[in-house]
Amino acid sequence: MTRFDFSIHARDGRARTGTIHMMRGEIRTPAFMPVGTAATVKAMKPADVRATGADIILGNTYHLMLRPGDERMARLGGLHRFMGWDRPILTDSGGYQVMSLSDLTKVTEEGVRFASHLDGSRHLLTPERSMEIQRNLGSDIVMAFDECTAFPAPHGVAAKSMEMSMRWAKRSRDGFDGHEHAGRAALFGIQQGSMFEDLRRASSQALTEIGFDGYAIGGLAVGEGQPQMFEVLDYAPGLLPEDRPRYLMGVGKPDDIVGAVERGIDMFDCVLPTRSGRNGQAFTHDGPINLRNARFAEDTGPLDPDCACAVCHGWSRAYIHHLIRSGEILGAMLMTEHNLSFYQQLMAGLRQAIAEGRLEAFARAFVGRYRKEG
Amino acid sequence: MTRFDFSIHARDGRARTGTIHMMRGEIRTPAFMPVGTAATVKAMKPADVRATGADIILGNTYHLMLRPGDERMARLGGLHRFMGWDRPILTDSGGYQVMSLSDLTKVTEEGVRFASHLDGSRHLLTPERSMEIQRNLGSDIVMAFDECTAFPAPHGVAAKSMEMSMRWAKRSRDGFDGHEHAGRAALFGIQQGSMFEDLRRASSQALTEIGFDGYAIGGLAVGEGQPQMFEVLDYAPGLLPEDRPRYLMGVGKPDDIVGAVERGIDMFDCVLPTRSGRNGQAFTHDGPINLRNARFAEDTGPLDPDCACAVCHGWSRAYIHHLIRSGEILGAMLMTEHNLSFYQQLMAGLRQAIAEGRLEAFARAFVGRYRKEG
Numbered sequence: 001m002t003r004f005d006f007s008i009h010a011r012d013g014r015a016r017t018g019t020i021h022m023m024r025g026e027i028r029t030p031a032f033m034p035v036g037t038a039a040t041v042k043a044m045k046p047a048d049v050r051a052t053g054a055d056i057i058l059g060n061t062y063h064l065m066l067r068p069g070d071e072r073m074a075r076l077g078g079l080h081r082f083m084g085w086d087r088p089i090l091t092d093s094g095g096y097q098v099m100s101l102s103d104l105t106k107v108t109e110e111g112v113r114f115a116s117h118l119d120g121s122r123h124l125l126t127p128e129r130s131m132e133i134q135r136n137l138g139s140d141i142v143m144a145f146d147e148c149t150a151f152p153a154p155h156g157v158a159a160k161s162m163e164m165s166m167r168w169a170k171r172s173r174d175g176f177d178g179h180e181h182a183g184r185a186a187l188f189g190i191q192q193g194s195m196f197e198d199l200r201r202a203s204s205q206a207l208t209e210i211g212f213d214g215y216a217i218g219g220l221a222v223g224e225g226q227p228q229m230f231e232v233l234d235y236a237p238g239l240l241p242e243d244r245p246r247y248l249m250g251v252g253k254p255d256d257i258v259g260a261v262e263r264g265i266d267m268f269d270c271v272l273p274t275r276s277g278r279n280g281q282a283f284t285h286d287g288p289i290n291l292r293n294a295r296f297a298e299d300t301g302p303l304d305p306d307c308a309c310a311v312c313h314g315w316s317r318a319y320i321h322h323l324i325r326s327g328e329i330l331g332a333m334l335m336t337e338h339n340l341s342f343y344q345q346l347m348a349g350l351r352q353a354i355a356e357g358r359l360e361a362f363a364r365a366f367v368g369r370y371r372k373e374g
Numbered sequence: 375m376t377r378f379d380f381s382i383h384a385r386d387g388r389a390r391t392g393t394i395h396m397m398r399g400e401i402r403t404p405a406f407m408p409v410g411t412a413a414t415v416k417a418m419k420p421a422d423v424r425a426t427g428a429d430i431i432l433g434n435t436y437h438l439m440l441r442p443g444d445e446r447m448a449r450l451g452g453l454h455r456f457m458g459w460d461r462p463i464l465t466d467s468g469g470y471q472v473m474s475l476s477d478l479t480k481v482t483e484e485g486v487r488f489a490s491h492l493d494g495s496r497h498l499l500t501p502e503r504s505m506e507i508q509r510n511l512g513s514d515i516v517m518a519f520d521e522c523t524a525f526p527a528p529h530g531v532a533a534k535s536m537e538m539s540m541r542w543a544k545r546s547r548d549g550f551d552g553h554e555h556a557g558r559a560a561l562f563g564i565q566q567g568s569m570f571e572d573l574r575r576a577s578s579q580a581l582t583e584i585g586f587d588g589y590a591i592g593g594l595a596v597g598e599g600q601p602q603m604f605e606v607l608d609y610a611p612g613l614l615p616e617d618r619p620r621y622l623m624g625v626g627k628p629d630d631i632v633g634a635v636e637r638g639i640d641m642f643d644c645v646l647p648t649r650s651g652r653n654g655q656a657f658t659h660d661g662p663i664n665l666r667n668a669r670f671a672e673d674t675g676p677l678d679p680d681c682a683c684a685v686c687h688g689w690s691r692a693y694i695h696h697l698i699r700s701g702e703i704l705g706a707m708l709m710t711e712h713n714l715s716f717y718q719q720l721m722a723g724l725r726q727a728i729a730e731g732r733l734e735a736f737a738r739a740f741v742g743r744y745r746k747e748g
């Protein structure tokens with residue numbers, strides 16, 4: 001069986017559509033990966049996640065190393081069996097979340113020392129330990145351990161941070177290789193360099209010299225805003241190997257995704273559809289709406305009249321408004337299912353538009369309607 | 375189509391198994407009705423509730439009159455369409471919950487004045503208003519408005535309370551009749567009388583003279599304990615018409631249900647499987663277990679090895695332990711689904727045992743194993 005193979009079926013401008021072949025299944029690109037932080041895509045059963053159109057989900061190394069613990073997970077047969085998802089799982093390296101969630105963090109060349117946000121226990125996360133954790137989880141796509149450079153960063157700071165991440169990338173490669181797991185899984189490197197083209201170029205060169213199955217663009221979606229993100233995406237994907245998948249980490253809003261796909265990105269993950277869904281925000285073709293709003297109390301229409309999901313065919317805005325206002329779990333369930341379905345329908349639309357050479361028209365129509373004031 | 379018909383297929387001692395025929399579907403008895411307080415069986419989609427084996431669910435008049443409001447519900451097409459459940463729904467009268475949940479309650483012959491627990495708004499609930507609300511909801515089985523006598527109550531207090539409930543039962547009958555809805559729905563009376571046989575006898579006689587489609591036994595499961603409840607159930611069902619369904623309100627634990635079925639009860643409702651499921655308690659053939667317990671952290675077995683539900687076939691105790699400990703919504707979803715399935719499997723087992731004339735052996739085996747110390 002194929003460990004990892006990426007075939008591009010069609011191109012449209014800088015955009016591409018293709019398929020990643022892995023032992024646990026195929027991933028259609030451009031792909032959106034729902035986030036399953038703590039071994040669950042919140043408020044969704046795995047079969048329902050799959051039914052929205054997801055080919056792959058993301059798991060968080062930081063959360064899982066703390067609870068239930070990666071060694072326990074290994075004893076229980078790995079993350080797939082634990083949570084009942086048998087398709088590919090990408091795990092992040094823990095590097096981003098350890099900095100944003102844990103306490104008393106101290107970064108050295110060795111790695112990151114920190115205290116758990118759950119119980120204060122002390123841990124050390126290094127490239128080698130991150131590879132070990134992701135191996136214990138049984139991840140299909142392992143991410144190199146890196147430092148997500150804070151934004152904004154002066155050139156000198158961004159350079160030093162990126163250079164350390166490149167040394168960590170090499171240590172990640174070495175920590176990943178030589179285990180039986182490496183025969184089944186893929187390893188992705190992560191381009192850093194903040195908003196500086198010369199640094200992103202140097203980072204790409206360092207990563208390419210090490211060699212990875214795919215390449216992520218890190219250090220974006222950190223508060224810089226869409227215009228500056230797109231400015232970086234105008235050159236950053238082109239610095240990476242053309243024949244390998246490019247993954248934009250932590251992005252994003254629907255219109256972010258459309259613009260990034262136009263700029264050559266193949267993979268995305270974001271907590272937005274799940275997290276904002278639980279908070280009452282539904283994504284629609286006419287932009288986001290907040291179901292807490294009293295104007296939906298007697299609205300018998302679906303969340304989005306142009307959505308093909310089961311939620312939009314089964315329940316009204318009035319009902320979901322009632323559930324959200326009442327703090328009912330079913331509200332979180334239905335909102336999450338719709339939002340994930342909406343994202344997957346967007347990805348399917350993008351793939352088809354690329355295949356048919358009409359991405360620009362698709363993007364203009366989607367974004368125009370999405371951003372239009374109601 | 376049949377508005378309401380109850381046919382008894384088999385008897386075993388005082389127990390019976392049969393079918394209630396209604397326009398929206400059949401109800402196999404003995405039946406367990408999951409509680410859908412706020413227009414949702416918490417953490418479950420309607421199709422998944424149905425898949426556990428439920429023929430009918432219960433809705434709460436008190437909650438729904440306050441939010442979203444019964445008039446709004448009528449404008450939205452009724453409770454069935456609102457929540458997406460097309461089978462029968464029984465609604466309680468609001469009498470019990472107004473006393474236990476609202477503030478500043480004042481009971482007079484007219485009804486109950488109270489302040490909403492949600493926003494302090496003032497309301498008056500009377501037999502006539504309760505009928506109007508249940509009609510606005512589009513209920514299939516409407517419950518007469520009564521006072522649930524507090525426990526313990528001296529004979530004189532219980533008598534006065536029961537007598538008022540019987541006058542309210544007549545007003546409920548009058549308020550229910552004469553509307554188009556009465557041609558589609560059924561009305562149940564509620565026997566009161568606390569722990570006193572003479573009062574329960576008088577109550578039954580009053581109800582039978584008014585005439586109802588079915589009869590509930592109220593005022594039990596209010597803290598009296600199983601021995602005293604069974605003492606009342608040794609005579610109370612026999613005071614009610616033999617050819618009408620008998621509904622024991624708010625009961626109960628699995629072994630309560632078994633004992634009540636042996637004593638001639640046909641219908642049950644209880645929040646226990648749903649509420650305790652969300653809190654981490656799973657019902658099993660070997661008694662309840664609490665999934666928060668650390669001993670389940672690496673237990674790869676199912677919640678109950680003898681349960682046929684999808685949860686027990688898909689996920690381990692270790693995984694559900696992790697979800698509950700992590701406060702994950704999926705934990706509430708899986709626990710609820712298993713517990714409701716467990717209850718419905720028990721009801722199916724009881725129905726089959728009655729049909730085959732071996733209820734006593736079934737009950738002895740079930741209760742013996744359920745209560746045995748682990």
Ligand SMILES: [Zn+2]
Nearest residue numbers: 307309312338
């Ligand atoms: Zn939808």
Ligand SMILES: [Zn+2]
Nearest residue numbers: 681683686712
């Ligand atoms: Zn089960």
